[in-house]
Amino acid sequence: MTALAPHLTTYLRERLPLQKGASEHTCETYAYAFQLLLTFASSRCKVSPSQLQLEQLDAPLVLAFLAHLEAKRHNSARTRNARLAAIRSFMHFVEYRVPSAIEQVRRVLAIPAKRTTVPVVAHLSTTEMRAILDAPDLATRSGIRDRAMLHLCFAGGLRASELVGLPLAAIVLHPAPSVRIIGKGRRERVLPLWKETAADLRAWLRVRGETPGVLELFTNARGQPMTRAGLAYVLRHHAVAAADRCASLSRKHVSPHVLRHTCALTILQATGDLRKVSLWLGHADMQTTMAYLRADPSEKLATVTAVVPMPGRRIRLRAPDKLIASLHRR
Numbered sequence: 234m235t236a237l238a239p240h241l242t243t244y245l246r247e248r249l250p251l252q253k254g255a256s257e258h259t260c261e262t263y264a265y266a267f268q269l270l271l272t273f274a275s276s277r278c279k280v281s282p283s284q285l286q287l288e289q290l291d292a293p294l295v296l297a298f299l300a301h302l303e304a305k306r307h308n309s310a311r312t313r314n315a316r317l318a319a320i321r322s323f324m325h326f327v328e329y330r331v332p333s334a335i336e337q338v339r340r341v342l343a344i345p346a347k348r349t350t351v352p353v354v355a356h357l358s359t360t361e362m363r364a365i366l367d368a369p370d371l372a373t374r375s376g377i378r379d380r381a382m383l384h385l386c387f388a389g390g391l392r393a394s395e396l397v398g399l400p401l402a403a404i405v406l407h408p409a410p411s412v413r414i415i416g417k418g419r420r421e422r423v424l425p426l427w428k429e430t431a432a433d434l435r436a437w438l439r440v441r442g443e444t445p446g447v448l449e450l451f452t453n454a455r456g457q458p459m460t461r462a463g464l465a466y467v468l469r470h471h472a473v474a475a476a477d478r479c480a481s482l483s484r485k486h487v488s489p490h491v492l493r494h495t496c497a498l499t500i501l502q503a504t505g506d507l508r509k510v511s512l513w514l515g516h517a518d519m520q521t522t523m524a525y526l527r528a529d530p531s532e533k534l535a536t537v538t539a540v541v542p543m544p545g546r547r548i549r550l551r552a553p554d555k556l557i558a559s560l561h562r563r
Contacts, residue, residue, distance in 0.1 A: 235287040235331055241267060244326050254419045258394045258461075266319035269306075273298045287331060292340035295320055299344075310347040317346060354528045355486065356494040362387060364479035365487070368471035374440050375454065379467050381430075381437035382451050382459070386468075386489055388430040389414065390496035390514045393461045393489040400448045404438075406431055416515035424513065464489055497525050 245264055249255040255263075270290075271282040277297065278289050295317075302308040302316060324338045357365070366384055370376035386396050395414050403413045410431035413423050426434070441452070449458035465488060472487040485491075493514065500510050511522040553561075 235334065237285045237287045237290060238283055240287065240327055240330060241323065244323050248326050249322075256394060256417065256419075257398075262315070263319040263322070266316045267323070269302070269316065270295075270298055270320065273301055287327065287334060288337065290341075291337050292344060295341050295344060310349045314346040314349065317344060351524070354494045354497075354524055355491050356498050356528060357485070357487070357491060358481070359499075361475075361479050361482050361485070362492075362495055364475035364482065365468075365471055367478075368475040371436075377433075377436050377440055378451060379471060381433040382464065383468060383471065383492070384430050384433045385412070385426075386464075387492040387496050388427050389424050390493045390500075391489075392416070392493060393464055396489065397449065397451065397459045397461055397464055399450045401450050402448070404434060404450060406435060410434075414515065418517055420515050420517065422512070422515045461489075468492070494525075494528070497522075498529055501525050501529055 275282045324341045328338045369379040405411045410426035444456045451459040476482040516522050
């Protein structure tokens with residue numbers, strides 16, 4: 234029997250962050266997936282998590298765990314697939330460390346992901362986005378920070394992790410305002426800043442002050458780096474306030490990623506070039522960017538305008554006789 238703990242520890246502490254260069258968020262997500270898996274396996278096998286053996290992590294147990302996620306935890310198919318992706322990644326790691334487990338590994342790797350409905354990406358209109366940006370009170374320090382933070386999130390199409398982890402050194406305001414971002418997969422991109430975004434950042438830097446030991450651009454009220462939860466709270470707070478002036482916001486779930494989608498559609502409608510959208514957002518695969526074509530109404534309107542409708546014979550409908558119509562109703 235092969236102890237599971239040493240392999241899992243090496244995978245989470247060395248393989249993911251050091252060898253594969255996975256982001257902190259990815260490492261936390263994978264660690265949580267295994268926390269759920271080990272808790273389930275421990276209960277099923279009647280042993281403590283530290284005593285679990287690699288051989289016990291077989292395909293039937295993984296399938297039972299995935300079913301448990303959907304039935305007991307009420308996770309969506311998308312979440313179920315994300316947990317399976319973490320398990321598969323670990324199994325690829327084990328494949329070379331424990332050759333004797335190759336058959337077990339292959340059976341786990343053969344578990345298919347569940348098909349999911351691909352929804353149209355949620356986004357905001359120009360009016361809705363402007364209402365949110367105008368919601369912070371610029372007479373307060375927190376309002377100045379929130380305006381700069383939300384404006385940069387939207388204008389740069391940043392992921393929440395990219396925004397909260399953005400260091401001060403990544404912002405360049407002279408001679409040409411720009412921001413340097415380390416995105417998913419350690420892909421680096423440099424984006425020019427709109428004049429309005431640069432002005433909001435200058436206003437924040439004037440009131441931010443010196444915070445010893447904190448290198449991040451945005452800080453919370455305690456002077457600590459802003460967190461993903463803090464960003465989501467700030468956005469939700471201002472979205473609720475903005476709904477008083479823009480009623481359509483009350484019917485929408487506004488998250489940091491919705492601002493990213495809004496940025497993508499703004500660029501697509503302005504340029505008509507999907508490649509530029511992909512470069513701006515830092516996508517590794519153009520297939521990911523294709524999702525915005527389904528959400529852009531201007532593309533569909535252009536298609537309708539370009540297509541010549543098929544000719545057809547016009548039919549004149551005559552109102553049915555009242556007596557016949559009354560008999561049909563009987």
